[in-house]
Amino acid sequence: MITAASPLGHSRQSMVTGIILVGLAIVVVLLFAPDASGEATFRLSRPRDRWEIAPLVVPSGPVIYVIATLLAFLGVRQFLRGGARWALVSLGVGLAFFVVAFLVWATAGKAFSLTGMLQATMVRAVPIALGALAGVLSERVAVVNIAIEGMLLAGAFTGALVGSLAGGIGGLAAAVAVGGLFGFILAALVVTYRMDQIIAGVVINLFVLGLTSYVSSQVFAEYRHLNNAPVFRSIKIPILGDIPVIGPMLFNQNVFVYGALVMVAVSTYYLFYTRHGLRARAVGEHPRAADTLGINVYRTRYINVTLAGMVAGFGGAWFTLGSVGRFDEGMTGGRGFIGLAAMIFGRWHPVGALAAALVFGFADSLQQKLALLQTPIPSEFLAMAPYIVTIIVVAGLVGRARAPAADGKPYVKE
Numbered sequence: 001m002i003t004a005a006s007p008l009g010h011s012r013q014s015m016v017t018g019i020i021l022v023g024l025a026i027v028v029v030l031l032f033a034p035d036a037s038g039e040a041t042f043r044l045s046r047p048r049d050r051w052e053i054a055p056l057v058v059p060s061g062p063v064i065y066v067i068a069t070l071l072a073f074l075g076v077r078q079f080l081r082g083g084a085r086w087a088l089v090s091l092g093v094g095l096a097f098f099v100v101a102f103l104v105w106a107t108a109g110k111a112f113s114l115t116g117m118l119q120a121t122m123v124r125a126v127p128i129a130l131g132a133l134a135g136v137l138s139e140r141v142a143v144v145n146i147a148i149e150g151m152l153l154a155g156a157f158t159g160a161l162v163g164s165l166a167g168g169i170g171g172l173a174a175a176v177a178v179g180g181l182f183g184f185i186l187a188a189l190v191v192t193y194r195m196d197q198i199i200a201g202v203v204i205n206l207f208v209l210g211l212t213s214y215v216s217s218q219v220f221a222e223y224r225h226l227n228n229a230p231v232f233r234s235i236k237i238p239i240l241g242d243i244p245v246i247g248p249m250l251f252n253q254n255v256f257v258y259g260a261l262v263m264v265a266v267s268t269y270y271l272f273y274t275r276h277g278l279r280a281r282a283v284g285e286h287p288r289a290a291d292t293l294g295i296n297v298y299r300t301r302y303i304n305v306t307l308a309g310m311v312a313g314f315g316g317a318w319f320t321l322g323s324v325g326r327f328d329e330g331m332t333g334g335r336g337f338i339g340l341a342a343m344i345f346g347r348w349h350p351v352g353a354l355a356a357a358l359v360f361g362f363a364d365s366l367q368q369k370l371a372l373l374q375t376p377i378p379s380e381f382l383a384m385a386p387y388i389v390t391i392i393v394v395a396g397l398v399g400r401a402r403a404p405a406a407d408g409k410p411y412v413k414e
Contacts, residue, residue, distance in 0.1 A: 014078045017087040021075030021094045028068040028101045036060035038109035046115060050242040060108035067101040106375045117362075117369050118249045125354075125361025126260045126322070127152060127332070130315025131339020132346060132353035133260075133267055134183075137308040139348060140271060141301045142284040142406040146201025147186050148312050149336025150208035155179045155316020157212040160327035163229030163320065171229055172255075172317050179313015180306050182208070187305040191298055194410040209330065216329045231325045232256065256314075256322040260354075263311060267350040280304055284404035287411040297411050312336070334387070341390045348403060363389045 040060050045052040074090045074097075103112070131148045138145035155175040163171025182204055189200040220227040232254040240251040250261075271277040280300055282290040287297045319331050338360055345359070346352025367385045370377065 014087050017091050018075045018078030020091065021071050021078065023075075024094060024098045025068045025071035025075060028064060028071060028098065032101055032105040033061065033064050033068070036064045036105050036108045040104045040107040040109075041111040042103075042107065042114040043111060044115055044245055046113070046248070049244065049248075051244055053244045055111070056114070058104060060104050063104050064101050067097045067104075071097055106370055106373050110373055112369070112373065115245050115248055117365055118245065119252070120365035120368065121358060121361045122249050122253060122257055123361075124364040125357040126256050127315045127318050127335045128339050128342050128360050129260050129264065129354045129357035130311055130318075131336045132342035132357055133263060133350055134308040134312040134315070135340050135343035136271075136346075136348055136350055136353055137267065137304050137311065139343070139404055139407050140284045141280050141304040142287065142404055142409060142411075143187070143190055143301055143305050144197040144201065144408045145186065145305070145308055146198055146340075147182065147204035147336075148201075148308075148339055149332060149334065150201075150205035151179045151182050151309050151312035152316035152319070152332045152336045152339075153205075153212055153330070154182055154208045155313035156319040156331060157208075157215070157316075157327050158313070159317035160227055160229045160320040160325075161215075163317075163325075164226050168230045168232055168321055171321055172232075172314070175317035175321070176310050176313045179316060180310040183306040183309015183312070184302070186309065187302045190410065191301045191305075194412070197408055197410075205336075212327070213329045216327060220327065227326045229320055229325050232322055254322050256318040259314060263314075264350045264354045271350070281404070284406055287406050291411075291413060297413070301411075338386060338390050344403075360386050360389055 038060060039057050040063075042056040042058075044054075044056060071094050074094050078087060078090060106112075131152055134148050134151065135145050155178060158178040159171040159175040161171075162174035166174075186200055186204060189195040189203075190197045216227075234252055234254050235258075237251040241247045243251070250257075269277075271281060279290065279295045282293075282295060283297050283300045290300075291297050316332065320327050339353075339357070342356035342360055343353050345356035346354070363385045367383055
């Protein structure tokens with residue numbers, strides 16, 4: 001049996017990585033270079049910024065050829081002796097170079113706000129990051145949470161409905177509570193009644209989708225005042241919000257962005273630096289051994305899955321209270337499933353999940369920004385960008401990222 005750690009496994013991985021990188025170099029030369037004329041201007045400041053930075057202006061053609069050369073070098077290096085140990089790093093760097101080449105090509109002869117795109121990336125990453133964090137909290141105690149999509153949708157619906165009646169704070173609190181309720185229901189189904197975890201998640205997803213679609217089409221269509229919630233505005237942190245590039249991205253956002261960052265930090269501390277977090281991870285790795293040491297496996301799973309639901313409910317409220325102020329049928333658009341991919345990409349770690357969510361958020365914001373630049377790429381293809389990235393990430397990492405040992409397995413106390 002060939003494993004990823006064997007020499008043959010390394011050789012195969014290195015060869016595949018090299019082929020991908022050389023292929024990207026060819027794509028850059030054949031597709032990007034012929035149309036790259038003039039200069040690409042990337043604005044690093046906005047007109048109202050306190051501290052302005054001169055825009056970054058680069059010659060499109062030379063930069064694209066340089067990037068193609070670097071991609072080819074990284075690819076060829078993978079075919080040489082010793083290249084396999086840097087396969088993943090080279091692939092990551094190569095993909096970053098390819099994205100830069102793509103941006104330079106799309107912006108050739110035009111101006112593009114890099115600061116605005118980074119700010120949009122952070123905003124777009126929020127529901128994905130919170131969905132991924134909900135998955136981390138669940139799967140660290142060995143409960144597969146396919147129901148994240150339904151929890152996000154329930155949070156969005158509740159935020160719009162209650163927010164229209166009780167204001168933004170009330171809607172946010174109700175969204176968190178409803179998310180926690182569905183988390184508790186999922187825990188009851190899979191922990192107490194030992195229902196198949198995948199089926200339980202799908203049942204919750206279908207139930208929430210059907211219920212919200214019915215109310216949206218039958219109730220909201222007639223009583224529009226029930227679907228008109230206030231939207232949380234951006235809160236600029238003094239001084240920090242004025243830092244060029246980084247300030248607008250991290251310190252001039254709404255409560256959902258700040259909440260996501262705080263939740264990631266708190267979850268990391270909880271899982272890896274507290275006694276309760278150690279117990280939770282023990283339940284996910286070896287529940288019988290944890291039970292032998294006096295840890296209540298059932299209660300630990302209930303608590304973590306309910307907390308995961310609350311996090312997902314908070315993330316779902318972003319779609320309504322943090323974005324448009326109204327609920328539309330199926331408005332989560334599969335972000336819960338993308339969150340699961342981000343969880344795998346982030347290797348079941350809150351910080352890794354956030355970093356992965358930023359990659360997906362970047363792809364999501366990129367398709368909107370490129371539409372403004374009027375690139376020749378069809379809009380339908382641009383809209384597919386986040387999902388294409390999801391397929392690439394999952395296809396590349398499934399089998400390499402290791403889930404908690406007991407993930408998805410029911411536990412029966414003897």
